[in-house]
Amino acid sequence: MPNSLPEVTAHRMDELVTALGEVGEQPGGGLIRFMYDDAWRTAGELVARWMGEAGLQVRTDAAGNVFGRLPGSESQSTVLTGSHIDTVRLGGRYDGALGILTGLAAIEALIRTCGRPRKSLELVALCEEESSRFAANFFGSRAMLGMISADEPESLRDADGVTLASAMTRVGLDPTTIGSARRNDVEAFVELHIEQGRVLQDEGSQIGIVSAITGLRWFDVAVSGRADHAGATPMNLRRDAMQGAAEMTQAVTTLVEAEGWPAVVTCGAWQVLPGGVNIVPERVTFSIDLRHPQESTLERLAGLIRRECVWIATRRALAVGINDTKCVPPAPMDESMQKLVKQAAEEHGVSARPIPSGAGHDSQMWAPHVPTAMIFVPSVDGRSHCPEEYTSAEECAMGASVLASTLRKLAY
Ligand SMILES: [Zn+2]
Missing domain, CATH: 3.40.630.10 (Zn peptidases)
Structure with a gap:
């Protein structure tokens, strides 16, 4: 050479x-x-x-x-x-x-x-x-x-x-x-x-x-509660899907921040129904995009995310469905x-x-x-x-x- x-x-x-x-x-x-x-x-x-x-x-x-x-x-x-x-x-x-x-x-x-x-x-x-x-x-x-x-x-x-x-x-x-x-x-x-x-x-x-x-996991999270009047329904009697979903995205973010780089998570696509200013949201769907270059960490974080979402839904008397939509190793x-x-x-x-x-x-x-x-x-x-x-x-x-x-x- x-x-x-x-x-x-x-x-x-x-x-x-x-x-x-x-x-x-x-x-x-x-x-x-x-x-x-x-x-x-x-x-x-x-x-x-x-x-x-x-x-x-x-x-x-x-x-x-x-x-x-x-x-x-x-x-x-x-x-x-x-x-x-x-x-x-x-x-x-x-x-x-x-x-x-x-x-x-x-x-x-x-x-x-x-x-x-x-x-x-x-x-x-x-x-x-x-x-x-x-x-x-x-x-x-x-x-x-x-x-x-x-x-x-x-x-x-x-x-x-x-x-x-x-x-x-x-x-x-x-x-x-x-x-x-x-x-x-x-x-x-x-x-x-x-x-x-x-x-x-x-x-x-x-x-x-x-x-x-990096590998990635995508999830669609669907949170269901009950539509109610925004003026007449006291806070403690609500089953507000948006409040539940907001708490979930915050919990998921905190969890991945604690894991630290190169773990990253993004909740970027949202739909709120029925979507009225004066209606307690009945159904919210949002996306989770989770990435990490190690399969074992990805798997562990995905498990923790699911557990957090289910726990928050249960505490707020909401229903939650979590679907895997994409998985790239x-x-x-x-x-x-x-x-x-x-x-x-x-x-x-x-x-x-x-x-x-x-x-x-x-x-x-x-x-x-x-x-x-x-x-x-x-x-x-x-x-x-x-x-x-x-x-x-x-x-x-x-x-x-x-x-x-x-x-x-x-x-x-
Ligand atoms: Zn390129």
Whole structure:
């Protein structure tokens, strides 16, 4: 292995982030690049052009994932890096895009310093991660992993009623060939992403090595009491569903606050019936979104939450029903891959700390199948999914250099 370190410059990162950041930019600020729309297509073409200029073999698969491949000299197995090219509505320039751009700059640096790899090295711009247009979460990664059911392209529709299949056809993709996107040659996946929180910034760490991607549990809680006159019913005779639900959300919040970070809970969707100013609420439903990167903790907190809600309902003579609506297990990242990233950071003199990811990422799809690592770079003030998303070009370059050295350890 050659001794010179692959280094990415801040200038190169600035150039790439600025150019891709203009694709899909809205007049009032913020990006919109939804899967298979015009900006999405333009962004893919731009990345494909850069891949070609870097000397990579460029290809688009049946799902619309764009690849740049640097063939290995010995083995047919592939070390894959990249992230998603789609954005949320009025998102920023970094979420997803930075994993593609740092991957490109890292491979450029590797070609300069180390030449041809032993294993094939491939960069991917994944077509979809955010579910912004279709409820097709992780569509790009799922296509590559053979996890798209045959009827999915025909059954999913966007807000205008357009099926995923016809959106694919419009950009020249054939939905019936989606199965051909499956890959069996990937032996490692590395994704760089912005942190989307402020742990790295607050602790002055230059990169985060993701230990696990959080798991989540969603519940719908339905609290039932009795509608009564707001003036004539004394407080002690009420069965007020809202008072019960309010006490429940407070208890749940206190419990998770006591557990401490990275446990988080959100009660974000509420419905109060009958919803009159002068009527004691009869029925309240609210959502609970509970997250933690360890299954055992998630399980324990979920049990405590159920117990609190039932206890509060009983004390207030209310009925409560708690339904599980979604369950995503935590995705631990590969330990030996985490060590490689740590060594790569040390080689570059970049400070690193382990960190759980509170947000979902493509890596959680890959982790159960191939050794997977995630590198986080700091997000200024922890902002993301908004136009204010920002990571300095210097920090992007540091992340890209660590990514390059990690890929060198895997592919050379
Ligand atoms: Zn993302």
